[in-house]
Each structure stands twice: as C-alpha cells, then as structure tokens.
Amino acid sequence: MDSAGSPFRRVMETRSYYSRSVGSPSSGFRSQSWSRGSPASTVNYKRSVNVPVSRAHSTVESKEQLQGLNDRFAVYIDKVHYLEQHNQQLEAEIQALRDRQVSRTQLGDAYDQELHELRQALEQVHREKAQVHLDSERLEEDIQRLRERFEDEARLREDTEAIIRVLRKDTSDTELLKSDLDKKVQSLQDEVAFIRNNHEEEVRELLAQIQAAQVRVERVDTHKADITEALREIRSELEGHSTQNLQHVEAWFTNRYTKLTEAAEQNKDAIKSARDEISEYRRQLQSKTVELESVRGTRDSLERQLNDIEDRHSNDLGRTIHQLDNELKSTKWEMARHLREYQDLLNVKMALDIEIAGEGEAGEEGEKEEEEGGDKEEGDEEGDKGGEDEEGGDEGGEEGDEVVEETVLCSKAPESKASPEKEGSGGEEDAAEEGEYFVQNTFSDL
Template sequence: MSYAMDTVGSPFRRNMDSRTTGYGYSRSDSIPPSGFRSQSRSRASPGATVTSSYKRSKNMPVSRMYSSTVHSSGDSVDYGQTSMLNGHYRRANEKEQLQGLNDRFVVYIDKVHYLEQQNKQIEEEIHALRQKQVSRSELGNDYDQELQELRSMLEQIHHDKVQIQLDTDHIEEDIQRLRDRFEEEARIREETEALIRVLMKDTGDSELVKSELDKKVQSLQDEIAFIRNNHEEEVSDLIAQIQASQVTVERKDLQKTDITEALREIRYELEGHSNQNLQQVENWFICRFSKLTEAAEQNKDAIKSTRDEITDYRRQLQSKTVELESIRGTRDSLERQLNDIEDRHNSDLSSLQETIHQLDNELKSTKWEMARHLREYQDLLNVKMALHIEIAAYRKLLDGEETHLSTFPYRHATVHYKFVEEIIEETKVEDKKSDIDEALAEMAQELSGTLGGGEDEGDEQGENETTDREDGEGSDEGD
C-alpha cells in the first residue's frame, strides 16, 4: 500500500523525506510487534494523475514525457487541496507511528524487566553452583547417599506397585463377584415381585371368595335363627295347646297327679327335640360349609389355571402387539419407499415424455429438412442435366470451329489448349458434384429409415430417377 505523500511532486517529497529523517525512524520501524500496520488512504485526485505521470516520465521517452506534461497542463489541479489532504494524512500517519513506537517501548520495558529477573535468577543459580563446587567431596557422598535412598525408594515403589496390582486384581474379582451376585439378586427380586403380584391377585380373589362365604355363613346363621324362632314358636304353641286341652279332673286326681313332673317331662321332651333339631341344623351347616369349601378349592384351582392362561394370553398379546408394531413400521417404511418410487417414476416418466416430445419435434424438423435437401438435390440434378446439355452443345460448336479454323495452326493450337483447360475444369467440377451427390445419397439412405412408408417409396423412386439420369448422363458423356 502506497503512502499519500507519494502523490505529491518531487520538491514536497524531498521536504517530507528530510522531516522523516529528522525524526529518526523509518516505516519499517513504525510497525508494532503486535502485527499492526499503519495504513494511509490514497484518493484519486487530479494531483495524483500529475505526479504519477511525472514519475512515469522518468523512464519514458521524450515524446511520451511531452505528451504527459501536455495532458497534465490541460487538467485543472488544486495544489492547495492536495497539500491539505497530504498534511492531514501525514499527521494521521505520524500519530499512528508514534502510537506504534509507544507500544513497542512498553513491550521493550516489559522485556527489560523480565530479562533483569532472569539475570537475577541465573546469578543466584551460579552462586549456588559455585558453593556446590567448593564442597565437591561432600557432594559426592551426598550424591551416593541420595542415590541409595532413591534406589530404596524405587524398590519400595516397585513393591508397592506389585502390591497395588495384586490388590487391583482382587478388587476386580470382588467387583465381578458382587456384579454376579447383584445380577442374581436382581433376578430373584424380579421373580419375587412377580410372585408377589400373583399372590396379590390370589389374595384379592380369596378375599372375594371369603366375602362370598361370609355372606353365605350370615345367610345360614339367619336361617338358623329363623328356624330356632320357628321352633320356639311351635313349642309355645304346643304348650298352649297342652294347657288348653287339659281336662277338668276331679280334685282327687289333681291331688294325686304331679303337674310339675308332667311339665318337666314335656320340657325334657321339647329340649330333646330342640337339641335334635339344632344338631341336625349344625350337621347340615357343617356339610354345606364343607361342600362350599371344596367348591371354593376347586374354584381356586380353576381360577389359578385361568389366571395362568390369562398371563400366557397377555404375554402372547404383548408379543403379537410388538410384532404388529414392527410390521406397521415396515409397512410405513415400504409405503414411504413406494411413494418415493412413484414420485421418481412420475418424474422419470415426465422427463421421458419431454424427451419423446423433443425427439418427435426433432424428427419432424429432420423430415422437413430432408425433404428440403431432396428438393435441392433434385434442383441440382436438373441444373446438372442442363449443364451437360450446354457442354455438349459447346463441344459441338468447338468441333465446328476447329474444322473451320484448320487452316490456322497457331490459333488452332491455342484454341485446343483452351479447350483442354475447359475440359479439365469441367471434370473437376463434375468430380466435386459427384462427391456432393454421393454424400447426399448417403444422407438420404440414413434418413430414409426414419421416414414413413410413402416417403420411403418416394425416396426410392427419386433415387431410381437420379440413378437413371446419372446413367443417361454417363452414356451421353461416353458418346
């Protein structure tokens, strides 16, 4: 990047060079160690064109120098404005350079302090080394002792390392054993939790059965109380009937009979009947309860078997649901793949249809171009036939001229020479035309496959006509 001071003339440049040398630093010194570079802006001013042309004129010829000076004299230059701009840029550049020098000075001061500290440390180390050199024999003994201590420490460290390695192996074995035990305990816990869940379900079922049995016992107790009440009512009715059916007897008989004994017997009899009925009811209740318990046990086994079946069905249902989810996932992925394939197929089909349409258009254009070429070829053949006829007529005329001018040998020779040149040129033209005809015929044969049946027949007829005409022309030329 160029400074703005380069855009001024040589006297101003010499002045600025003297000022910069007075400061005692150059542009390379103004670069701070941080990588910061002072940059100056250069604007395209009329003075720039003048000074640039002046600089280039040093290495130019005289004519180019004169033209550049004439061109610069024609432009209007504002030297005051350029000097102000250059002064502004110079002051900015000097500020940047001073800032860079200040930064470098700070860095140098820090570096001097750091080097002083390093020198102090090095001097202390040198002093310590000198003191050690004084007692070299003592240092040897200390070195041997320290070496012995280090060897013993190394052996101890090696022993500790071996011991730590053994402890590590034992700890790893213990960890593996504890891991296996943990896995076994986790498995047992899972089995226990599953058994607890099953037992909880059995407990719930047993509670339901117990509640049903309690209801049945309550109903049986109610039935027993009802039967007992009925029995007491019957006994009271019988006692009332017995008391009502007593016959009036004589006083003698009343004195002789012991009413209390009769009542006692009746009471004993009624108590026997009541005990017998109670025993029958208890026996019936015990039988009924045993039957119900047996039915409950049977139902419990059936419930357990049904519960096992339900768990199996649940497992099967879970496995089937997992399979169903996996199948659904595969179905979704296949549907996505199918949609992608259909999209690609549709895009490929549309692109192929576009290419087919383009090829159809190209085929139509080639057919039209082929028809045009055939028409041009037909026109060329007609022109060729007309030219052959004219050539034959000219030959006849030339033959007549030769016979007429046979008395003049020199003119005859020149005419004969010109006639030979014309024949050579005509043969060259005919060779070129024959090459063109062959190329057109090959093109017609290549494009005849793309045309229709009618066009193929027309092309064959046209080719036959052209071949017939060429044969006729060849026979005419031979004649």
C-alpha cells in the first residue's frame, strides 16, 4: 500500500486540478463492471477521439478532444475510486486474516498449554504409579517379613508341640510310676501290718510260753533261774530288730513318697507353663493370621486400584492424544488453506498496485499532452497535438493491456501453484507441511 500511495496522491491532485480548470465532466461516462473474483479484469470503455482533418475545424476538434479527455479522466477517477474502495476491502480482509492468524496463534498457544497440562498430568500419573509401585514393594517386604515370622512361629509351635508331647509322655510315665509306687506303698503297708501282726502273735506266744515257763520254773531248782533272764534278752532283741526294721521301712517309704510328690509337682508346673505358653502362641498365631489376611486384602485392593488407574489414564491419554493430533492436523490444513487465500489476495493486491501505477502514469501523460495542446493556438499544431494525444492514449491503452496481461498472469500463478495440491493425493499431512512452509515464507516476507 505504501508503494501505491504516491500514484493515488498524484491522481487526486490531478482530479482537483481538472475540477478547478475544466469543471465537472459531462455525461460521457461508460458503464464498467468489476468482479472481486477476477480483479485483473479490465474496464471496457470507448474513447471518442476525433482526428482533425483540416485547419478549418481545429477549434471544434480541440473541444471534442478536451471533452474526450475529460471523459477519459472521469473514467480514470471513477476507476481510482473503485480501486480505493476495493483496496480498503482487501486491507480489511488482510486485517481479518491477520486477526485470524493471531487467533490461530492463540489456538496454538492454547494447544501447547493443554499439551503441557496433559504432560504434567501424565508425569503425575507416572509419579503416582511409581509411588504405588513403591508401596506395593513395601507391602511385599512386609508380607515377606510376616511370612518369615509366621514360619518362625510355626517352627516354634512345632518345637513347643514336640516339648508338650515329651512332657505329656513324661506325665503319663510319672502317673504310671506314681501308680506303681502307690501299689508298692500299699503292699509295703500291708507287709508292715502283716509283719506287725506276726510279731505281735509271736510276742503273745512268747509271753504265753514265758508265763508257762515261769510256772514250771517255780518248781525247778534255783540253779535254773537264769532261763528267765535269757528269755527276756531274746524278747528285747526281737523287739529291737522289729522296731528297727519298721523304722527303716517307714523312712524309705516316706523318702520315696516325698520324691515322687516333688516330681509330680514339678511336672504339674511344667505342664501348666507349657499350656500357658501354647495358649499364648495360639493367640499370637491367630492375630498374625488376621494381620496377614488384612495385609493381603490391602495388597489386592491396591493392585486392583493401580490396574484401574493405569487402564483409565492410558485410555484417557490415548484418546486425548489422538484428538489433539486430529485437531492439529485439521488446524494445519485450515491454516494452509487460509495462507493460500492470503497469498492469492497478496497477488491480487500486487496486480492492482501495478495497474493503478500504470493508470496513474497514463493519466500524467494525458495531462501533459492536454497542457501542451491548450498552449498552442494554430490549427495545424492543435491537430498534430491531437494526433499525439491519440497516440499517447493508444500507448496508454497498450500499457494498460500489458498491465492487464501481467495481472492475469500474476493471478493465474497462485492457481497454478495450488492446483497440483488440489489434484494430488497429498492428504492432510502434505497440506499441514505446506501450511507451515507458507507460514514461514509469509512471515519472512512481512
């Protein structure tokens, strides 16, 4: 637009100059048709230029020539107005495209932000997974320790049960020994009673014999008096032997009974302590079993939660990544399309700038020719000048035709570039790559 500013300024100055010198143009305008889709179309108008034949008609021909120039200039001015309006429309469209590009950039920023958030969420999931894995390993270690303790307790229980079996065997042996000792004590008591009874009977018999002997001794001589003394000694000796045997048997029985009673008491204490220890071990085993079941349930629950979290996050992440990839591809494709449209509009703008510059130069040449024609008063010179004006108009028309041809070529250039893309089988990825290429080229041009 900066390159086209000077031709617009010259055209406006020329229009103001002619409006002051000549006045408003008459009704010599021709209808013109412009199309936005074909900005390189030309304006069809007829130039009414009368070539003077003789010097007699020089004044009329000069007036007609001025009228034709006014008509042409009015057409140029009208065309310049239209081009200005069209240029403003193009500038508005370019600004809209730039705003849309900014919005696309913002969309890219939002996409990057969302992608960053998703990556952070993925890292958080990985951290949670690592934490759950560590917790699972810790639980495995705890379970292993509990299993080892359980095995130790089981071995200790087996040892305790073996000790209990030995103690039970000793207890049964002790009970058998006690019963045997009771039987022996009973037999010894019976034997003592029997011996005592026999001894008493013997004593009674001896006393009876002694009494009978005393009765006979009274009848015997005095030299037989020592028999009583001998019997008394025998009696005392027998009583001493029986008493000593009885005391010896009672002492042995008492000692044996005391030892057996002490052994039975010790065995009872050992059995009681063993039973208490067994009950304590059973209680600890039950508590450890309950704790082990609780830990197993916790581990199974954590494993199920970990699997559910992994499956859910994996599915969500896969869907999100697939959706973002599709959106990115569609965005790149749409960006490439908008950039192609923007390139087409830039080509149209360049063609319009070239055409406006060519028309401005043609208007300046016509202005110079009209000034030279107004200064000359002679008919031949006016006629010659009119011919030169016509030749200048023809040259301006030829230059306008050349500009139109260049504009058509420029407008066809992007179509020829875009047609292989439309006819080819590149797909969305080729469009996205082409969009990035257009973005880089466009921003480098701007």
